[in-house]
Amino acid sequence: MRSKYAKQVVEKLKHNYEGEQEYLQAIEELVDYSQLERSLNERFVGDNVLERLLLPDRVISFKVPWVDDDGNVQVNQGWRVQHSNLIGPYKGGLRFHPTVTESVLKFLALEQTFKNALTGLSIGGAKGGSNFDPKGKSEREIMRFCQAFMDELFRHIGPNTDVPAGDINVGTREIGFLFGRFRRLQNQFTGVITGKDTEFGGSPARIESTGYGVLFFAERALQTQGSSLQDKTICISGAGNVALHAAQKAIALGAKVLTLSNSKGCLHTDKGLNESQLEQLLQAQHSPNLEAFANEHNLNWQQDKKPWQIACDIAIPCATQNELTGDDAIQLIENKVQWIFEGANMPCDAEAIKCFRESRVTFAPAKAVNAGGVAVSLFEMGQNASFSSHSFEELEQRLKETMYEIHDNCLSDGSNDYLQGANSFAFNRLVQARILQGI
Numbered sequence: 001m002r003s004k005y006a007k008q009v010v011e012k013l014k015h016n017y018e019g020e021q022e023y024l025q026a027i028e029e030l031v032d033y034s035q036l037e038r039s040l041n042e043r044f045v046g047d048n049v050l051e052r053l054l055l056p057d058r059v060i061s062f063k064v065p066w067v068d069d070d071g072n073v074q075v076n077q078g079w080r081v082q083h084s085n086l087i088g089p090y091k092g093g094l095r096f097h098p099t100v101t102e103s104v105l106k107f108l109a110l111e112q113t114f115k116n117a118l119t120g121l122s123i124g125g126a127k128g129g130s131n132f133d134p135k136g137k138s139e140r141e142i143m144r145f146c147q148a149f150m151d152e153l154f155r156h157i158g159p160n161t162d163v164p165a166g167d168i169n170v171g172t173r174e175i176g177f178l179f180g181r182f183r184r185l186q187n188q189f190t191g192v193i194t195g196k197d198t199e200f201g202g203s204p205a206r207i208e209s210t211g212y213g214v215l216f217f218a219e220r221a222l223q224t225q226g227s228s229l230q231d232k233t234i235c236i237s238g239a240g241n242v243a244l245h246a247a248q249k250a251i252a253l254g255a256k257v258l259t260l261s262n263s264k265g266c267l268h269t270d271k272g273l274n275e276s277q278l279e280q281l282l283q284a285q286h287s288p289n290l291e292a293f294a295n296e297h298n299l300n301w302q303q304d305k306k307p308w309q310i311a312c313d314i315a316i317p318c319a320t321q322n323e324l325t326g327d328d329a330i331q332l333i334e335n336k337v338q339w340i341f342e343g344a345n346m347p348c349d350a351e352a353i354k355c356f357r358e359s360r361v362t363f364a365p366a367k368a369v370n371a372g373g374v375a376v377s378l379f380e381m382g383q384n385a386s387f388s389s390h391s392f393e394e395l396e397q398r399l400k401e402t403m404y405e406i407h408d409n410c411l412s413d414g415s416n417d418y419l420q421g422a423n424s425f426a427f428n429r430l431v432q433a434r435i436l437q438g439i
């Protein structure tokens with residue numbers, strides 16, 4: 001139930017940002033699924049804390065002119081949304097994809113702020129990117145685009161100001177190009193961006209951390225319900241960084257991974273993928289060609305299909321926002337799915353969340369489940385600040401402990417409701433910080 005104050009704030013934002021569908025969707029989810037009424041004291045309302053927490057501090061928007069291989073000048077739009085540095089430097093990934101808009105980045109930056117607060121660590125929230133489509137571009141074109149993007153971004157970031165990282169289509173290669181340009185422009189070697197190659201300050205576990213973290217969270221959630229991942233069937237969507245590392249860890253923990261997918265279709269096997277198949281998929285430098293892989297290994301390839309029509313115990317959407325709709329949720333529920341762990345950011349649309357909550361399915365939101373990536377990014381920042389390094393094993397252990405702690409933070413309000421618990425924990429931290437730091 002929204003209070004009168006929360007209703008007024010949401011109505012105002014809906015009016016002011018009409019058309020920013022993803023941003024408004026994230027706002028409504030946060031307001032509806034948290035125990036905001038517990039914060040409704042005089043200061044919260046009088047200081048208009050809710051509106052101030054939901055609005056980004058600033059949105060930086062810029063043009064990115066770059067030269068293609070034919071010598072033509074192309075122009076894309078770039079953004080950095082610095083949502084909140086109340087509890088730590090702005091932090092969050094960069095996404096290069098034709099579907100990127102200001103609304104998408106505003107939702108991602110808002111979610112990032114709450115996710116980072118939920119970790120209990122000292123990290124603020126931001127997100128950035130461009131509508132640049134790297135598909136079909138040469139490596140030199142991608143490099144020139146990254147350099148042009150950094151030619152503007154560099155003046156807005158710094159190790160204590162704002163620390164970007166990767167996201168869709170921004171992996172170790174792109175981070176290298178971005179970091180190289182920053183270093184040249186500023187003549188500084190600092191931890192200004194995370195997800196770097198380990199040869200120049202990267203954390204040995206950052207690539208694996210989001211996907212592995214998803215599975216550590218799932219492991220803890222199932223343990224709490226007296227169950228385990230052993231022999232559970234899992235449908236995963238996506239075939240990028242998060243999806244493949246989630247699949248790899250799921251297999252290592254004894255589960256059966258039935259699907260992967262990409263924008264072209266879905267790979268399916270009732271037997272489950274094995275470790276060496278995952279190794280082969282992880283060798284592909286960028287999102288692998290799943291259809292060719294399915295043909296090579298005699299697996300089932302379903303063109304233009306999503307994984308959600310396949311019966312499984314656990315569904316882990318790891319591709320993109322709103323990829324799992326209300327109809328997909330109904331299908332999963334009919335097929336007796338028991339757990340949903342969001343690996344991507346906001347992959348379940350509002351209708352799907354409603355369906356899961358009305359059924360007996362356990363639903364755990366992205367801001368809790370996929371927080372392992374940003375947590376290990378913070379470890380990379382610490383490593384860079386102290387010119388030290390850590391082993392993979394040490395970082396994986398810290399990641400596991402952090403994911404268990406995030407899991408327990410979600411349940412700390414006693415509601416046994418991951419969505420409500422995650423939002424409320426993060427809200428409480430941010431509201432406190434907002435009030436204590438004045439107007």
Ligand SMILES: NC(=O)C1=CN([C@@H]2O[C@H](COP(=O)(O)OP(=O)(O)OC[C@H]3O[C@@H](n4cnc5c(N)ncnc54)[C@H](OP(=O)(O)O)[C@@H]3O)[C@@H](O)[C@H]2O)C=CC1
Pocket residue numbers: 166167168169170210238239240241242243261262263264287318319320321323343344345370371373374
């Ligand atoms: N990388 C990280 O550390 C973190 C990532 N996340 C979130 O996880 C999700 C995946 O990110 P990541 O794995 O890094 O990205 P990648 O670029 O590595 O992979 C993205 C995957 O999703 C697929 N995909 C993208 N858009 C669509 C679409 N519209 N329909 C179907 N499939 C699609 C891609 O397929 P194709 O190649 O065909 O486009 C690809 O297989 C995102 O929501 C991201 O915000 C969250 C926390 C941290």
Ligand SMILES: O=C(O)CCC(=O)C(=O)O
Pocket residue numbers: 091092093094112115163164165166167194345370371373374375377
């Ligand atoms: O590692 C980071 O800074 C951010 C990761 C990210 O973009 C996310 O959690 O969605």
